[in-house]
Amino acid sequence: MADTERWLELLEEKGGRITGPRRAIVELMANSDRALSPVHVFDLARAKYPKMGLVTVYRTLEFLSELGLVERVHQPDGCHMYLRAANGHEHLMICSGCGKAVYFSGDDLSAFIEKISKESGFLIQSHWLQLHGLCKECH
Amino acid sequence: MADTERWLELLEEKGGRITGPRRAIVELMANSDRALSPVHVFDLARAKYPKMGLVTVYRTLEFLSELGLVERVHQPDGCHMYLRAANGHEHLMICSGCGKAVYFSGDDLSAFIEKISKESGFLIQSHWLQLHGLCKECH
DNA sequence: CTATCTGCAAACCGTTTGCAGCGTT
DNA sequence: AACGCTGCAAACGGTTTGCAGATAG
Numbered sequence: 405m406a407d408t409e410r411w412l413e414l415l416e417e418k419g420g421r422i423t424g425p426r427r428a429i430v431e432l433m434a435n436s437d438r439a440l441s442p443v444h445v446f447d448l449a450r451a452k453y454p455k456m457g458l459v460t461v462y463r464t465l466e467f468l469s470e471l472g473l474v475e476r477v478h479q480p481d482g483c484h485m486y487l488r489a490a491n492g493h494e495h496l497m498i499c500s501g502c503g504k505a506v507y508f509s510g511d512d513l514s515a516f517i518e519k520i521s522k523e524s525g526f527l528i529q530s531h532w533l534q535l536h537g538l539c540k541e542c543h
Numbered sequence: 544m545a546d547t548e549r550w551l552e553l554l555e556e557k558g559g560r561i562t563g564p565r566r567a568i569v570e571l572m573a574n575s576d577r578a579l580s581p582v583h584v585f586d587l588a589r590a591k592y593p594k595m596g597l598v599t600v601y602r603t604l605e606f607l608s609e610l611g612l613v614e615r616v617h618q619p620d621g622c623h624m625y626l627r628a629a630n631g632h633e634h635l636m637i638c639s640g641c642g643k644a645v646y647f648s649g650d651d652l653s654a655f656i657e658k659i660s661k662e663s664g665f666l667i668q669s670h671w672l673q674l675h676g677l678c679k680e681c682h
Numbered sequence: 683c684t685a686t687c688t689g690c691a692a693a694c695c696g697t698t699t700g701c702a703g704c705g706t707t
Numbered sequence: 708a709a710c711g712c713t714g715c716a717a718a719c720g721g722t723t724t725g726c727a728g729a730t731a732g
Contacts, residue, residue, distance in 0.1 A: 421706055457714045478617050497665055506663050524645055525679035526636055534671045540664035560731050596689045
């Protein structure tokens with residue numbers, strides 16, 4: 405709940421307006437530990453704000469992602485889902501059953517990446533370490 | 544070139560027929576070290592087999608991927624590309640400029656993953672470690 | 683000769699864009 | 708009052724499906 409207000413403040417600071425649809429989406433995303441697809445967000449947010457349009461969901465999620473509050477994650481089947489952002493450089497584990505997501509830190513990785521980078525001559529700009537499986541409740 | 548024949552043999556063993564369009568796609572994929580999008584495969588394959596249809600590209604890539612000869616990889620922007628498959632459990636580095644791909648092994652990782660799995664109660668089914676950047680030629 | 687494969691066209695699905703009206707500030 | 712935001716409808720790009728004709732075995 406505290407997060408909801410913090411997100412809305414930041415949104416306002418960055419020149420955005422606080423509106424009904426945005427408030428509904430922010431409340432949802434700031435307080436969920438699952439990765440949600442745009443349609444899923446749409447359905448959940450419509451419960452709070454029935455006039456919600458799917459387009460507004462897309463636009464708001466993009467805005468939140470520009471603010472660094474939300475992150476777009478990739479699924480093996482090619483779908484995209486959105487999730488509240490990590491604190492710093494963390495990696496991700498997502499449940500294929502319910503979308504529950506857990507961030508974890510993999511400090512060890514940077515040395516490994518640097519080694520690969522040197523050996524191959526690649527200039528590495530970003531990396532994904534993402535685990536897929538089933539959470540405690542889903543198996 | 545040896546790979547081309549090996550792929551075609553396997554394809555035949557699994558009940559597939561060897562046809563002009565398939566031969567063109569197999570030659571291409573078996574001898575390329577880049578990740579290619581379906582349209583890109585389509586364009587390149589059309590040089591060898593002008594009547595090629597895009598649909599055939601999709602179907603053939605899916606078939607090759609079922610045979611484990613080709614792998615579908617994910618790009619940060621959400622695009623899918625296809626690439627000849629890794630030998631065993633290797634990880635991937637893809638150049639965002641030209642699609643050049645390099646596999647590398649990350650033996651260290653399995654212990655790390657097991658640890659995360661134990662701590663979180665997740666049953667981990669698969670993982671991605673994928674690096675994105677620019678290859679030697681592209682920067 | 684038969685079953686598979688092919689190409690075309692059309693359907694499809696998730697996402698984006700143009701636009702007129704509404705709501706925030 | 709001004710500008711940003713919203714919802715609708717339509718466009719869009721990548722992918723899939725139905726089908727009739729072509730082709731490998």
